Amino acid sequence: MESKNKLPHPLFYLFPLYVIGLYFFIVGIVNAYVFLAPIAIAALVTMILLPIARKLEIWGVNRLLAAFLSTFLALSMYLAMFVLISLQANNIYENWDTVKGRLHSTIGKIQGSIEGISGVSPDEQLEILNIPPSAVPSDSTKADKEKKRKETASSGEKDNKAEAPEKNKGVKTAIANFFDFVGYSLLTFIYIFFFLFYRRKIRLSIIRFFPKSEGTKTTKILNGSLTIAQQYLIGRLILIFFLWIIYSVGMTITGIDSPILISLIAAVLSMIPYVGTVIGYVIAMMMAVVSGGETGLFIGVSITYGLAQFVESYILEPFVVGDKVDLNPLVTIIVVVLGGLVWGVVGMIISIPFFGMLKIIADQIEVLKPLGYFLGQEDMGSKDDDFLGSLAKKLKGLFK
Incomplete structure (x- = not known):
């Protein structure tokens, strides 16, 4: 009788609550990406820059200037990498026609090799892979496009007017995405500066969340976390x-x-x-x-x-x-x-x-x-x- 009246383990009741809480926690993190991601990245970069800021302060630089110089160093490296990637990407864009020609030639060679081994024609290969022939331009498709372009030259102005809104929409989207990227980047470096400048206050704020009797353990956790990062x-x-x-x-x-x-x-x-x-x-x-x-x-x-x-x-x-x-x-x-x-x-x-x-x-x-x-x-x-x-x-x- 005693075994029948015995209550289940508390975890039996708490486990569903833990699962529900974890689910909503992850959903919240996903939805808060725009807000939390710059802070998380700034926190990690701050840990990298912290030794530099401390060294500057040891040399006699005040904390405000040390935080600014450390942040400026990180920003300079970020901009240098951004410029390097942009130049390389622009080089690819300028030679895009050559790149496409090489790609089409390589695809043609691969299709020819497959046809020689298996006997499956290029058109049948595309059909098996469920790829439309228009997705793989060939000489004939290029000629057809050129012929079609000449036939529709008289109605070019109307086509341009019809396509103009779509092009403008694409340009506006690209510009908006670029400014969003720049805004998030600048916000991240602003966070980095303030994290470096107010690092003592942040540390003391974290310590105050725990009892004074646990001060040694709290300090050990903070120092260990900072060191490992x-x-x-x-x-x-x-x-x-x-x-x-x-x-x-x-x-x-x-x-x-x-x-x-x-x-x-x-x-x-x-x-x-x-x-x-x-x-x-x-x-x-x-x-x-x-x-x-x-x-x-x-x-x-x-x-x-x-x-x-x-x-x-x-x-x-x-x-x-x-x-x-x-x-x-x-x-x-x-x-x-x-x-x-x-x-x-x-x-x-x-x-x-x-x-x-x-x-x-x-x-x-x-x-x-x-x-x-x-x-x-x-x-x-x-x-x-x-x-x-x-x-x-x-x-x-x-x-x-």
Whole structure:
């Protein structure tokens, strides 16, 4: 009788509430992207700039000027990268006709090879892939377009008047998107300046949320979170720089069009674990197709990526990044996918350091220690891990 009257565990009632709360929390974060994303990015960049601001203050620069100079340095690097990408993109735009011609030629070669192997004609290939023939221009379609253009030349003014509103709408949308981008960027750097300038007040405000008896633990959490974010982010920036150099040299030697831009994109994408490398490789292979599609280009891109990944994994990363963020591979994949679903590319990039800080917090709070254990790499050793770890140590020894 006693067992029948025994009440269920409290978690039985609370679990549905936790699930509902988590759902609305994620929905709220998604809807608040425009507001929260600049703040999150500014917080991470502030952690990178904090050592610079502190060094300036040690040299006798007052906090206001130190915050301004640190923010100006970050803004200058951002503008320099923006100009570099713009120049490379403009180069692609100016040579777009040549790029399209190479792409069409490469597609024709691929279709011809497939026809020679399987006997399926190019038109049948497009039909199998459910691609309309108009999507793959050929000489005949170009001639038809030219003929149609001449036939409709007399009604050109009417067509222009009809298309003018659509063109104006597209231009207005592009201008609006550009100003939104500039506005969000400026807002982010404004946040960075104030975060640097008022960092002491922000720190004390956080400490006051917790009892005075927990002051030591709170300070330990804040210092640990700040340290792990700084080491990870600064290490990643150094890693991106070296990867950019490796990719640029390899892509230039291979003969890929716009090697600097493609290399920069590939290096920045490396901040997204696992997924970023694959995306960068696919983009580079697409540029190899656009650059002519010769077999040597594909081999060159593959060799460049293989060499870069080896250097990154076993030489650069152990030195400049190491195990700064103590997240296990399973959690890393989960948080990257979750970050992508919530905030896109921005979410994928910032998810790792934020969850690394969450682990620091969980390890210091008794009730959250199981979560910290799940996020971390404790008790995950295996023979494969031992082999890779010993290989990395041997490679380290070679470069000392």
